[in-house]
Amino acid sequence: MPDALVQLKALDKRFPGHHAVRAIDLDIAAGEFIALMGPSGCGKSTTLRLIAGLDTPTGGEILIAGQRMNDVPAFQRDTPMVWQSLALFPFLSVIENVEFPLRMKKIHAAERRKRALEWLERLGLAGMADREIAQLSGGQRQRVAIARALVIQPPILLLDEPLSALDAHLRVRMQTELSRLHKELGITFIYVTHAQSEAFALADRIVLMNEGRIQQIGRPQHVYREPANAFVAEFMGANNIVSGTAAGTAGDKIAIAGPLGTFLVPARGRTVQGRASFVIGADRVSLSATGGEGALKGQVIGLEFVGSTQTVFIEVGGSEFRVQKQQHEIDSLDLGPGREVFLTWQAEHAWLLPDAA
Amino acid sequence: MTLVERMRSGLGRRGARTAASPAVLPAMLGVPVGLWQAVFFAAPLGFLVVVTFWTVKSFRLEPDFSLANWERILLSGPFQRALLYTFEISLLSAVLTLLVALPAAYTIAFRLPRWLRDLAVTLLIVPVFSSYMLRIYAWQIVLSPGGIINSVLRFLLDLELNLLGGQISLQVGLLTLTLPVAILILVMAFSGIDRTLIEAAENLGCRRVRVIWHVMLPSIRRAIALAGSTAFLLAFGDYISPLFMTGSKPPTLSILIVDTVKSGSQWPRASVVGVSMLVILALVFLAVAWAGRAGKGGK
Amino acid sequence: MTALRRASRLAQYGFLAGVFLFIATPMLVIVVFSFDANRFPTIPWGGFSLDWHIAVLQDQMVLDAFLHSLMVAGSTAAIATVLGFAAAYIDYRYLFRGKTLFILAVAIPPAVPASIMGMAMLAFLSRLGLFGSLTAIVVCHVAISTSFAMAIIRLKLNDFSRDLEPAAWNLGASPLATLLTVVLPFCRPALIAAFFLSAAVSFDEFLIAWFVGGTMETLPVRILNLLQGQVNPKINAIGTIVLLISVTLVLIAQHFTGLRAGGKRKA
Numbered sequence: 001m002p003d004a005l006v007q008l009k010a011l012d013k014r015f016p017g018h019h020a021v022r023a024i025d026l027d028i029a030a031g032e033f034i035a036l037m038g039p040s041g042c043g044k045s046t047t048l049r050l051i052a053g054l055d056t057p058t059g060g061e062i063l064i065a066g067q068r069m070n071d072v073p074a075f076q077r078d079t080p081m082v083w084q085s086l087a088l089f090p091f092l093s094v095i096e097n098v099e100f101p102l103r104m105k106k107i108h109a110a111e112r113r114k115r116a117l118e119w120l121e122r123l124g125l126a127g128m129a130d131r132e133i134a135q136l137s138g139g140q141r142q143r144v145a146i147a148r149a150l151v152i153q154p155p156i157l158l159l160d161e162p163l164s165a166l167d168a169h170l171r172v173r174m175q176t177e178l179s180r181l182h183k184e185l186g187i188t189f190i191y192v193t194h195a196q197s198e199a200f201a202l203a204d205r206i207v208l209m210n211e212g213r214i215q216q217i218g219r220p221q222h223v224y225r226e227p228a229n230a231f232v233a234e235f236m237g238a239n240n241i242v243s244g245t246a247a248g249t250a251g252d253k254i255a256i257a258g259p260l261g262t263f264l265v266p267a268r269g270r271t272v273q274g275r276a277s278f279v280i281g282a283d284r285v286s287l288s289a290t291g292g293e294g295a296l297k298g299q300v301i302g303l304e305f306v307g308s309t310q311t312v313f314i315e316v317g318g319s320e321f322r323v324q325k326q327q328h329e330i331d332s333l334d335l336g337p338g339r340e341v342f343l344t345w346q347a348e349h350a351w352l353l354p355d356a357a
Numbered sequence: 358m359t360l361v362e363r364m365r366s367g368l369g370r371r372g373a374r375t376a377a378s379p380a381v382l383p384a385m386l387g388v389p390v391g392l393w394q395a396v397f398f399a400a401p402l403g404f405l406v407v408v409t410f411w412t413v414k415s416f417r418l419e420p421d422f423s424l425a426n427w428e429r430i431l432l433s434g435p436f437q438r439a440l441l442y443t444f445e446i447s448l449l450s451a452v453l454t455l456l457v458a459l460p461a462a463y464t465i466a467f468r469l470p471r472w473l474r475d476l477a478v479t480l481l482i483v484p485v486f487s488s489y490m491l492r493i494y495a496w497q498i499v500l501s502p503g504g505i506i507n508s509v510l511r512f513l514l515d516l517e518l519n520l521l522g523g524q525i526s527l528q529v530g531l532l533t534l535t536l537p538v539a540i541l542i543l544v545m546a547f548s549g550i551d552r553t554l555i556e557a558a559e560n561l562g563c564r565r566v567r568v569i570w571h572v573m574l575p576s577i578r579r580a581i582a583l584a585g586s587t588a589f590l591l592a593f594g595d596y597i598s599p600l601f602m603t604g605s606k607p608p609t610l611s612i613l614i615v616d617t618v619k620s621g622s623q624w625p626r627a628s629v630v631g632v633s634m635l636v637i638l639a640l641v642f643l644a645v646a647w648a649g650r651a652g653k654g655g656k
Numbered sequence: 657m658t659a660l661r662r663a664s665r666l667a668q669y670g671f672l673a674g675v676f677l678f679i680a681t682p683m684l685v686i687v688v689f690s691f692d693a694n695r696f697p698t699i700p701w702g703g704f705s706l707d708w709h710i711a712v713l714q715d716q717m718v719l720d721a722f723l724h725s726l727m728v729a730g731s732t733a734a735i736a737t738v739l740g741f742a743a744a745y746i747d748y749r750y751l752f753r754g755k756t757l758f759i760l761a762v763a764i765p766p767a768v769p770a771s772i773m774g775m776a777m778l779a780f781l782s783r784l785g786l787f788g789s790l791t792a793i794v795v796c797h798v799a800i801s802t803s804f805a806m807a808i809i810r811l812k813l814n815d816f817s818r819d820l821e822p823a824a825w826n827l828g829a830s831p832l833a834t835l836l837t838v839v840l841p842f843c844r845p846a847l848i849a850a851f852f853l854s855a856a857v858s859f860d861e862f863l864i865a866w867f868v869g870g871t872m873e874t875l876p877v878r879i880l881n882l883l884q885g886q887v888n889p890k891i892n893a894i895g896t897i898v899l900l901i902s903v904t905l906v907l908i909a910q911h912f913t914g915l916r917a918g919g920k921r922k923a
Contacts, residue, residue, distance in 0.1 A: 054822050074825040075833075087823035091841050103837070104828035148827065382831045383750055386742040387758070390802065393739060394761040397799040401780035402768070408779060457675060464672045468665065477676075482910055484679055486856040487902035490876060491895040492682035494883055499685055503696060537679060594769020596863060601883070611771035618775055618867070628779070631772040638769075 005030040005065060005155065005188050006051065012059030013046055020046040022212035023060060030155070033182050033189040035203035037196070039235070042209040044192045048158055051190065052079045064156070075104070080149035081158040084165065086141055088133045094144050095120065095129035101152045119147040123177075139170045143177075150185070159191045163198065175201050196237060200224075208232055226351055227279060233353065238282035238311075240321050241353070246272045253347060260296060260317045265350040277353045282311070282324040284349040288342050289333055295342040296321075300335050314341060402635075408628040418624055426625040436613070436630065443593060443609040444637070446524075450531040450592035451585045454539045457532065458584060462543030463569070478544065484537045493530050493601050500526050522603055530598030535588035542587065546580030547573070582645050590638060610634050683899055690892035708893040718894060721878035725859055728790055728874055732797040732858035737851045739798065740805025745839065747806070748813040749821075763807070765800045773800075774867030781868060788870030796868055797858040804857055805850035808913060812846035849912035856905035859898075 004027035013021040021043045028034050036044035049055045051062060053074035062069040069077060080101065088097050098116040107115075120129055123143040133141060142162065149157055159178075163171045179202055182189050193199055199206050200220045208215045208223060215235075216228040227233040233241055244258025253264040256276050265278040291297060298316035305327075312335060314321045321343060335341060412421045430436050465477045484492070499505045500520040510516045520526055550573060558572045559565075574581070592598075596611040605612050610630055617627035690709065694702030712718055743762045747755070765773070777796045778787065786792045816839070824834040840847070862876030869877060875898060882888050 052826055054826065073830075074822070075828050075830050079826070081823070081826050083819050083823055085817060085819045087817065087819035089820065089824075089838060089842075091844070100824075100829075100837075101827040104833060152828070382835070383746060387746050390739045390742045390746075390762060391758055394765075394799060394802070397777075397795050398765050399761060401773075401776035404780045404783075405772070405776040460668065461672050461675045464668045468668055479907070479910055480676065480679070483903050483906050484683070486853070486860055486906045487683075488860055488876070488895065488898050490862055490880060490883070491686055491891075491898060494891060494895070495682035495685040498689070498696075499681065505685070508700075532678070533682060536675070540675070590767060590769075594771060596771050611769060614771045614775055618778070624779055627775055631775055634769065634772060 003030075004028055006190070007063040008047070008051075008060070009063070010060035011047070011050060011057055011062060013043075013050060013055060014058045020212055021050065021057075024209075024212075024214050026207060026214065026217070028188060028190065030188055031186050032204045033179075033191065033202055034205045034207060035191045035193060035199035036207050036209060037193055037199045038209035038215075039194065041211075043212040044194075044207075044209050045160055047209070048081070048160055048190060048192050051156075052081055052158055053077045078152065078154045079156050079158055080152065080154050081160060082145050082149050082162040084161040086145045086162075086165070088141060088145060088148075090133050092133070093129070094125065094131050094133065094136070097133065097144055098148045098151050100148060105152065115151055116147075119151045120144075123147045138166055139174065142166065142174060146178075146181070150181075154187065156188045156190065159189065161193055162191075164193075164195070171198075178202060196235075208235065210235070225281070228354055230277065230353060233279045238322060238324050239279050240282060240285070241277050241279055242319075243275065243277040246274060246276045254352065260319065261294075263350065264347040265352045266348060267352065270352060270354070272352065279351045279353060280345050280349060282322045285321065285323045285343050285345050287312070287323060287325065287330060287333060287335075288344070291342040292344065295344045297340065297342055300337055300339045300341055302337055303335060312341075314343065316343065405628045406632055408624055409632055411625050413622055413625060418622060426629050430626055430629040431633070435608075439608050439610050439613050440633070440637075442607050443611075446527060446531070446599075446609070447589045447592040449524075450528060450535060451589040453528055453532060454535040454588040455581065455585050458536060458539040458543050459581070462540050462547055463573075465540070465544050466547035474544075478541065481537045481541050481544075484533075485541075489534055490597050492533050493597050496526070496529055496533065497521065497601050500529070522606075526602040527598055530602045531592045531595065534595060534598065535591050538591070539584040539588050542580055542584040543577070546577040550576050579649060582649055586642060586645050589641060593638060594634065686892050686895040686899060690889075690896040692889075692892075695889050708889045709896075712890050712893040712897070715890065717873070718875070718878055718890075721873045721875045722897075724790055724869075724872060725875040728793050728797060728865070729855040729858040731794045732801050733851045733855035735794070735798045736801035736805045736854040736858075737847055739802045740807075740850050740854070741809050741840075741843065741847065743802065743806040744809035744813055745835075747810055748816070763803050766803050770861070770863035774864040777864060778867045787868065788872060790869070790872050792868045793865045793872070793874065794858075796864045797861060800861070800864075801854035801857045805854050808850045808853060808909075809843055809846045811913075812843050816842055845912040845914070849909045852905045852909035852912070856902055856909065859905065860902055 006026075006028040008024055008026040010023045010025060011021055012023045013019075024043075024047070026047075036047060038044050046055065050057055051064075053069065053072060053076075057070060064077070064079070089100065092100070095113070095116050098119060099112045102112040102115060117126075117129060120126060123146060125140060125143055125147065128136070128140065133144070136144065145162070162178075163174050166174060175198060178189070182202075189202075191199070191202060203220060205217060206220050206223050207217050210231050216223050216232045218226075223232065224236050227236060227239070230241055233239045242256070242258060242260060242263065244256040244260075244262075247255045247257040247262060249255065249267065250264060252267055254267045254270075254272060254276070256263050256265055256278060263278070288295070296316050298314040298321060301313040301315050301320070303313070304311040308327055309324050310327055310330060312323045312325065312330070314323060323343065333341065408418070409426055410422050410424070412419055412423050412425065465474055469477060497504075501507070502517065502519070502521070506520065507517050510518060554572055554576065555568055558568045563571065594611055595609070596615060599605060599609045599612055605616075608616070610633075614627050614630050617623050617630070691704055691706065692702050693705035693707065740762075743759070747759055773796070777792070781787050781792050781795075786795070820838060820842070821834055824838045825831070829837060860876065862874070862880050865874045866877045866880055873881070875894070879891060879894055879898070882891055882894075
């Protein structure tokens with residue numbers, strides 16, 4: 001991306017005993033909402049801290065608006081962050097917290113107060129200016145933290161798992177607010193989370209990381225449906241991975257032969273030899289009581305009820321399959337542990353993993 | 358400055374967030390304190406050790422490297438007697454302190470309502486920092502032959518007790534010094550015991566006394582050791598109680614030091630006494646710490 | 657078993673009352689008998705009299721010593737609070753080789769018996785030519801009080817969330833600005849407590865002041881010298897004033913620490 005706002009070039013961070021970020025490359029466009037995702041310890045928070053200047057890279061470069069930032073200390077970068085712990089100053093009132101960045105920019109008192117009050121109002125905190133932080137609810141504190149970060153009207157906003165401390169219902173409300181803010185302000189949001197649902201709801205693009213490396217970058221749906229490797233496929237949750245060996249082609253499809261049988265997978269212009277795997281989404285598998293041509297026979301291990309969907313765990317020839325269905329779709333099947341059931345899917349829905357390793 | 362460089366390198370992720378900070382700040386903060394303590398605490402003590410090897414020639418202190426002072430003092434009868442005596446009274450004081458402090462701390466921690474507990478803590482903190490010397494003087498008044506207790510006894514029972522001048526008055530004085538601190542340490546420790554441990558023990562059928570003996574005291578073992586060591590330390594180094602309660606007869610090591618210094622230029626000898634005291638205190642603390650670790654076993 | 661339990665409770669409360677009586681008696685004796693017309697405090701009480709207090713207020717040596725004590729305590733408190741804050745902050749924030757030694761050097765001084773410390777200071781400072789001045793006393797008192805100041809402030813910093821400083825940097829505050837606008841305001845109650853406690857420690861200290869001060873007496877040294885003589889009823893009067901001041905200083909310090917038996921109150 002030639003005129004990206006933030007560019008990470010071979011960015012590397014090594015701690016004593018822990019290689020947190022391994023020479024990653026990433027370009028972030030101005031105005032986009034990008035989510036850094038991954039399991040604990042994958043390097044997403046470290047990357048965010050490197051962008052903010054709270055840690056110095058041990059290799060590579062960070063460029064913001066084309067300027068090299070490696071040697072610029074944190075307090076001289078305009079990359080305010082919304083912290084997981086919120087990090088509100090307990091000895092300052094609400095408005096004093098929001099005024100803090102303006103105070104650091106030596107903006108004089110009257111102007112400071114005016115701008116801070118504007119932002120409090122914008123975030124629905126009008127009238128709370130003189131309250132103490134301790135008197136606020138979790139959601140209100142969250143909004144003070146956001147107001148404090150945005151009051152200097154930065155080009156980039158960093159967010160480090162900002163909603164993880166909130167209860168589920170409040171989290172959803174805040175997600176909507178963040179989305180709205182992003183659209184209104186048009187600035188770049190860099191958002192770290194381990195919750196897939198948040199990333200999916202908010203982000204234009206997702207960066208999935210694992211063990212310090214970027215596994216895949218792309219739009220949420222794309223990463224979900226077309227994972228780049230087995231890790232991505234598994235992290236995204238509701239995917240089944242079937243492995244085997246390439247065994248010829250049939251039209252625009254490749255045949256993969258394995259212990260469970262031979263399956264056709266769309267080639268999409270790729271060729272593959274030797275070991276190969278493909279992915280079939282849990283919601284793309286159909287269940288029936290009677291088998292048919294090409295159906296897999298399996299035994300139900302267990303069921304998990306999550307709202308209106310059921311996840312059915314099925315043992316098929318030594319492997320475990322996960323199938324997600326709406327409750328009403330499988331009512332008639334009368335499923336229970338130990339019952340026999342047949343699985344099928346449409347070949348078009350299978351996705352050949354580019355990196356079988 | 359290598360200290361600054363070392364600070365900059367910062368070990369580990371937590372705590373050493375030196376990434377965005379110049380090393381000027383820690384140097385600005387650390388150097389004054391470090392220097393002050395080095396010059397006005399470490400250096401004088403170091404100097405004291407050095408002086409033990411110096412000699413006094415015609416009333417003037419002269420640098421030397423002589424073990425004469427050490428020989429003279431360590432082998433002298435008065436010193437050895439004073440050492441033994443000081444050690445004995447300190448040990449006795451530590452034991453007495455614990456015997457009094459433990460029940461008192463227990464009562465404060467478990468048997469008082471919150472507001473009374475806070476008041477008790479305040480009433481204990483205040484004496485620690487207020488005029489130990491004056492309080493010993495007050496005891497002297499109270500215990501002396503013409504004093505309050507004897508006046509009352511004479512009036513009621515026609516009795517007169519010789520309370521001053523003996524171990525009783527000395528230990529009373531030392532208790533005045535050690536008790537508040539010891540009780541505070543133990544109150545904090547008792548308050549910090551995990552309540553679920555106590556509930557579990559009671560749930561398993563232990564009566565209160567057994568809970569105390571088998572659950573609580575072992576839990577605060579370290580605090581008991583700390584309270585006892587502190588009492589020992591305070592008593593061992595005390596100058597005032599032996600002076601006023603027993604008239605310096607027999608003398609403790611601190612009295613020996615003050616007298617030697619007052620009487621003129623026998624610095625090396627006084628220093629030997631002082632350094633010996635420090636060595637003994639260090640050994641006592643190490644012994645207590647070692648005993649604590651040995652007792653913990655495989656924890 | 658309730659009769660036994662009640663008896664045992666009574667015994668516990670009685671014992672505790674006895675302990676507090678033991679601790680309080682000396683202070684009560686001092687104060688009460690400072691108003692006793694008798695030269696020697698005894699029962700029966702000799703009648704209420706302000707004579708001794710008046711005599712004390714007219715005693716020039718006592719007044720000088722009192723002034724010296726105030727000056728020494730004030731200077732000690734100011735310097736010790738600054739140094740104690742520096743030590744506490746360094747302990748909180750940094751990790752470096754020799755840190756244990758550094759912290760030990762600040763924390764240990766109160767554990768060294770005052771007689772040894774006094775002697776060492778005297779020998780050392782007289783070689784530096786600092787003997788016999790209030791400065792000498794201040795210098796030694798600071799070395800000791802800093803330990804208490806550091807402890808109080810370090811305790812407060814335990815509640816200082818690890819994210820607050822990076823958050824301040826992130827919002828545009830340089831490390832120095834962060835120290836001044838975030839850390840110091842957060843520590844304010846502890847700084848005040850440290851100041852008053854250091855003042856109390858210095859005000860109360862007599863042995864080192866006696867060794868090192870020479871003819872520059874602080875109030876406790878004056879008392880010590882008075883005590884070496886005969887029983888002097890003025891001592892009770894001086895003692896009352898000294899106790900009043902000490903107690904006030906400690907109570908103020910305690911108020912700002914918010915220290916409680918069952919855990920800390922958020923000050």
